[in-house]
Amino acid sequence: MPQKQDTINDYIVDMRHVGLRYGNGPEIMTDINLSLDYGSFHFLTGKSGAGKTSLLSLMYLALKPTAGTVTVFGKNTGFADRDDMALMRRRLGVVFQDFRLLEHLSAFDNVAVPLRVRGMGENEVRRRVGELLRWVELEKYRDKICSTLSGGEKQRVAIARAVINRPEILLADEPTGSVDDDIGSRIMKLFVELNRLGTTVVIATHSTELISRYNYPRIHLENKSLKVFPPQGRKTDEA
Amino acid sequence: MKPKISFKKHSELPLEKDGANLFLKVMTTVSVFVFVLVFAVYLVLNGVVQNWTVGMSNTLTVQLEPSERALSASEQAQRRQVVVDFFENLDAVERVGFVSEKQMQKLMSPWLGADADISSLPLPELLDVKLKSDQNLDMEKTAAALSEKAPYASLDNHRLWLERLVKFANVLRLLSFLMLCMVFSVCILSISYAVCTSLAIHRPIIEILHIMGAKDSYMASQYAHQNFILGFCAGLAGMLLGVLAIKSIGSVAAHLNATLLGGLSIGWKGWLLMLTLPLWSALLSMTTAWINVKRTLRKMV
Numbered sequence: 319m320p321q322k323q324d325t326i327n328d329y330i331v332d333m334r335h336v337g338l339r340y341g342n343g344p345e346i347m348t349d350i351n352l353s354l355d356y357g358s359f360h361f362l363t364g365k366s367g368a369g370k371t372s373l374l375s376l377m378y379l380a381l382k383p384t385a386g387t388v389t390v391f392g393k394n395t396g397f398a399d400r401d402d403m404a405l406m407r408r409r410l411g412v413v414f415q416d417f418r419l420l421e422h423l424s425a426f427d428n429v430a431v432p433l434r435v436r437g438m439g440e441n442e443v444r445r446r447v448g449e450l451l452r453w454v455e456l457e458k459y460r461d462k463i464c465s466t467l468s469g470g471e472k473q474r475v476a477i478a479r480a481v482i483n484r485p486e487i488l489l490a491d492e493p494t495g496s497v498d499d500d501i502g503s504r505i506m507k508l509f510v511e512l513n514r515l516g517t518t519v520v521i522a523t524h525s526t527e528l529i530s531r532y533n534y535p536r537i538h539l540e541n542k543s544l545k546v547f548p549p550q551g552r553k554t555d556e557a
Numbered sequence: 558m559k560p561k562i563s564f565k566k567h568s569e570l571p572l573e574k575d576g577a578n579l580f581l582k583v584m585t586t587v588s589v590f591v592f593v594l595v596f597a598v599y600l601v602l603n604g605v606v607q608n609w610t611v612g613m614s615n616t617l618t619v620q621l622e623p624s625e626r627a628l629s630a631s632e633q634a635q636r637r638q639v640v641v642d643f644f645e646n647l648d649a650v651e652r653v654g655f656v657s658e659k660q661m662q663k664l665m666s667p668w669l670g671a672d673a674d675i676s677s678l679p680l681p682e683l684l685d686v687k688l689k690s691d692q693n694l695d696m697e698k699t700a701a702a703l704s705e706k707a708p709y710a711s712l713d714n715h716r717l718w719l720e721r722l723v724k725f726a727n728v729l730r731l732l733s734f735l736m737l738c739m740v741f742s743v744c745i746l747s748i749s750y751a752v753c754t755s756l757a758i759h760r761p762i763i764e765i766l767h768i769m770g771a772k773d774s775y776m777a778s779q780y781a782h783q784n785f786i787l788g789f790c791a792g793l794a795g796m797l798l799g800v801l802a803i804k805s806i807g808s809v810a811a812h813l814n815a816t817l818l819g820g821l822s823i824g825w826k827g828w829l830l831m832l833t834l835p836l837w838s839a840l841l842s843m844t845t846a847w848i849n850v851k852r853t854l855r856k857m858v
Contacts, residue, residue: 378768379768380764380767380768400772400773400854400855401772401773404767404770404771404772404773405770407767407768407769407770408769408770409770410768410770412768418761418765420569420762420765422571423569427567427569430567431569431765431766431769432769432770434567434569435766435769435770435771435772435775436770479769483770
C-alpha cells in the first residue's frame, strides 16, 4: 500500500503561484498555493465554475499550469516527459463528475483499464476486477456495456476503476452525486479506508451535508484563489 | 523505438469499427494491385533489356550496296578501301574484314540453294566490324559520318533500332520505378490520413487512457496491431488480383508469339517477391500507423 515517499518534496502535491487560463481567455486561477501532505484527506468546495475541476485536472496532470509550478510525487510536472507523466498518472485514481467511462466497453473492461495499461497479466486482472465489482455490487453487470448502465451503476464503475490500482492519490469529483445514501455511505467508507491505508484523498463536492459528516479540512475556491478551512465535521470514526 | 505487435484481445479503442477502415482497405488493395502490375512491368522490362543487350554483340555489319553501273576492279577496290579506312580510324574498332564469297554463298543457301551462283546477283557486299569490348560506339553518329564518307555504305540498322529500343525500355523502366515510388507514397499518405482521422475521432477515449496511465506506445500498439491485420488482408487481396491480372495478360501475350519481347518473363525471384507483398503491406501499414500515432499523441497533454 502507499507509503510516505522519500522525495525531494515533503508534499504529495505542491502548487506554487499557479495560474491557469484556457487559450487566450481570462485567468481562471491566480497565484494558487496549495500543499497536500502524504496521507491527507481534503474536501474541495466552491461554486459552479469556481475551478474545482480545473484544480483537480492540474493534480491528475491533464492540464499544465500557465504560471507557477505543480509538483506531484516530488516531480515538477513542467519538466516531466510523456512517459514520466504516464508513470505518475498510474499512481493516481480519478473519479470524474461525468464518469468518463469507455461507453462501448463492459463494466469489467472499464474497471480493468488501469491494470491493463500497466501490463498486468489477465489472470490477476480477472481476480482483482472481479473482487472489486463484487464489493461495489456490480458483479451481475460485469459484462454489460456501460452505455446501458444507469447513472448510479456508472458511478460505481467509475469509482471501482479509480481505486483498482490502489492509488497513492485519489481525486474524486462529486463521487456520491448520482448514488443513493446507502451506496454513497459505502463509497465514502471506502475512501476513508483507503485514506487510513495511506492514500491521499481529495473530494470535490457541493454537499455541505457530506462535509459535515466527516472531520476533514476543506479547500474552498472562490474568486480565482483558494482558502483552506480546518475540519468542521464530526469525528470521522463516528461518520 | 521499434513498433511492437500486440496480439492481445483487449483493445480499448474500437478501431475495427472505424469508418476510415473501408477507405483504407480499398486504398491498400488498389495500391498493392497497382504495385504488382507496375512491378511486373518493371521486372519484364529488366528481362527484355537484358535480352536485347545480349543480342547487341560487339560486332556490327556494314552493307555496301551494289553500284547501278558496272565498276572496274580498281573502282571496286577503292569503294571498299574508303569504308575499311573509315572503320579502321575509329578507336572503338578492333578489326575489320569483308565477308568472303564463300561465306556469302553459305548465308544465301537457305534461300537460293547450296549450288546457286551468287556472283551474278546484285547482292550487297558485307563488312564485318569487330568492336573493342571496353569501348562504346555511338551508332547514330557513326552511321551519319559513314553515309557522308561513303553514301553507298550503311550500318546494319537492326542494331541501331535495337539500341533505340533499349533506350526507350530504360526510360520505361525508370518511369515504372517512379510509379512504384508514387504508389508507395500514396499508400503511406492514405494510412497517415486514416490514422489521424481515427485519432481525432477517438480523442476522448485516448484522453481517458492517458489519465489512466497509458503511455503513447500503448495506444500506438493498438493502432499498429489493427493496421498490421488490415494491411495484410488488403495486401493479400491486392496481390491476388494483381497476379490474376498478370496471368491474364500473360496468356493473351502468349498468343501473340512475341519472340522479340523475350517471352515476357518475370522470373521466380520476381514471383517470390510478389508473394511476400501482403507481408510488406502489413509491415508498412503497421509502421506508418505506429509513427503517426506517436507523432500525433506527442501534441496532446
